[in-house]
Amino acid sequence: METTKKIIIYQVFTRLFGNQNKTCQSDGSIEVNGCGKMKDFTKQALHEIKKLGATHIWYTGLLAHASQTDYTAYGIPKNHPSIVKGKAGSPYAIRDYYDVDPDLAEHVDKRMEEFDDLVKRTHECGLKMIIDFVPNHVARQYHSIAKPQGVKDLGEEDDCTQAFNPQNNFYYIPDQKLGGEIDFYNPEMGTYEEMPAKATGNDRFDPWPNRNDWYETVKLNYGVDYINHTGGHFDPIPNTWLKMEQILNYWAEKGIDGFRCDMAEMVPCEFWGWVIPRIKATYPHIIFIAEVYNPNEYRNYIYNGHFDYLYDKVGLYDTLRNITCGYGSATGITHCWQNVDDIQDHMLNFLENHDEQRIASGFFAQDPFKAIPAFIVSACLRKNPVMLYFGQELGEKGMDSEGFSGRDGRTTIFDYWCVDSIFRWNNHGRWNTHLLNDREKELRHIYETILHICQTEPAISDGDFFDLMYVNLNGWQMNEHKQYAFLRKFANEVLLIMVNFGDAAAQIGVNIPSHAFDYLKMTPAPKCKCKDLLSGKQETICLSPDSPVCTELPAFGGKILKFKIK
Incomplete structure (x- = not known):
């Protein structure tokens, strides 16, 4: 098959992809519910993803993040359960930027070697590899045990008597303890104490986060004074900028092909405009994808921030979802491309990802076939990349009550779980369609057909x-x-x-x-x-x-x- 330049990203939630434990319990531990591993991405599995039409695979949740699972036997500090969402924890509450999540390793003490093998295997199967970069916030108990020699930890040299200092890595609420409506007590570990309290990841600069906040995370300081409202202090270069550049270089050196940058618009555009050219000077092939939701900032993050691609969420995704559900007009599609016509090649189209509700869920279309016209438009409208989320091509419903993630039409990112459609496609490591029903096979064939058209037709890609x-x-x-x-x-x-x-x-x-x-x-x-x-x-x-x-x-x-x- 002659392929073209169209980027097709297959997003996988790494810990769920290979899990073959069908006896999962709501809020179950890793021992009870099991967990997928990096080794589950066998050459056969990767060839099947490539065969579907993917050019890139985004392994979501690879970096070490806060969890309620005990890995102290491997020298990994235990996290306090009251500041971890779900038994498995959020992949966006990073506890060590320089480490791979131990849940994903068959042999925890060899997790980095297993990561290197995954990079090699991915490339050998003809796919390019994208990982998360989570720049805006970290887990409350962030501490790197894997950082290279000579690298200072985040917050290690902070002056925590100052609410804001452009050279601090965190924002502080001096002389105040973390509190609020969250119960920070755990019978086994006692009360979690943070003194002075640090600002919460979703821009809460007080010590009282609530349940709807990202209370498990702390906000990183890129030199923007949110406390006194004195703007950005970017000269001299803030210390956080330098630490983030080290982290990006560390992973780029391992051979990955792209970073999907979580909540990129909560980090000043000036940082991206400084760091991306510096990374690309050494690794020109690496792509940077921004999760940005404010259309007024799109051009800023492309032209000044140097991002390659931005989420097209509030434009095309929202419009196609409304049309699919029957309360939007197809004429809205024209307005979508017109609004971003000058930057269209930089927009990343999708109908599902880990944040959005599944198409087949009761909260969206119920029937995954209803979204086929939307996917044709999303994939074929322009030259820009398109992304799908693992199980989308099988009509995964995402209607389980997995634990911290309730029955919300999404596949959990907080819990240990087994994804039914992927479980059957996996078929004990055989990665075939024998256990899929006829409708799932038909849907997968339609997705494969559309994606192959994207790959082989120059009219689509160019x-x-x-x-x-x-x-x-x-x-x-x-x-x-x-x-x-x-x-x-x-x-x-x-x-x-x-x-x-x-x-x-x-x-x-x-x-x-x-x-x-x-x-x-x-x-x-x-x-x-x-x-x-x-x-x-x-x-x-x-x-x-x-x-x-x-x-x-x-x-x-x-x-x-x-x-x-x-």
Whole structure:
């Protein structure tokens, strides 16, 4: 298969991916519920992910984070349970930036060797490797036992008598103890005490976090004075900047290919503008992906922060979700790309990730097939990357009550658990479809088909784009609220992509204006032979600015009609 430059990211929650324990109990320990390991990403498993169409794999939760599991036998300090969310803990409460999470190792004392093997195995299977970088906050009991010789720990040289000092790593509430509505008492370990209290990770600069806060984390200080509101103090370079650069270099040297930067917009853009070029000077191939939700900041983080890609959450994701659920119009898709047209190549599209509810959950679409048109749009609209979350291609429901993560339509990131669809696909390490039902097999085949089109069609990865909606509004041949159509073109190959968000098949007529023929240098053809890349079936259409393209779209489906022009 000839591949193109389209980036397709397969996100996996590492601790859940390979777990084969089906007798999980809500809030169960690692001994009761089991835990997936890095070794579960066998060459066979990775080849299956590659075969699906992925170019990159994002291993979520690899860095050592706070947990209620006891690893003191390996010299790893025990975390106080009252400041850990769930038995397994949040992968975004980092306890050691220089270490791999011990849960993920078959042999805890050899966890870094197992990580190095995972990097090597991933690359040997033709995939590039992305890991998390969590820059905004750390676990309350952060302490690095794996840091290289000569590296100072976070907070080690802080003056904690000062609420803000640009050279401190943390923000402090001097002379006040951590308190609030959280019960910091544990029968085994007593009361967790923090004096002076540190600011909480979601920008709480008082000592009283509540249950809705990121109370298990502390905010890192990048030289922005949130206390006295005196702005940024970036000269001399804040100490936190230097420590973060060391951490990024440490992992880059291990051969990874990208960082997904958690809550990047809570860290000053000036830091990114300083650190990313410095990392890329040595490792030019590494990509940086930002979790940013404020559209007003998008261009700042691209042009001044030097990020390669940003989440397209509040634009395309929210719009496609609304359309899929039946309370949004397909015309909204046009507004999405128009709002980011100048930076479109930098946007990362997705319909699922670890923060969002599963498509097949009762909180989203219930039926995963309803989101097929949305995925066609997400994957094929422009040249930019697309991401899917493990199990999305199998219709994983995410409707378990796993423990700290209740029944919320998400796959837990806090608990030890087994993901049903992945468990059956795993099939005791065989990684085949024998235990999947027919609908799961069909859904996976559809995802694979769409992703392979993205990989093999230059019109998707490199081609021009033309939105057809402005000439298809308020007509009787197409329902602009339920159908969406656009063109992609590269060289002499054109793709006419049409989707139907409706629950019934639709006989439609799509107008293609004269401007599209001029812009894409197409010649009208009254009998144009084309092939639907989704079904493999041949069709003959009338390609003319004077006559609509008439075809039937399946319910919750679409067509990608490919034809050549002279």
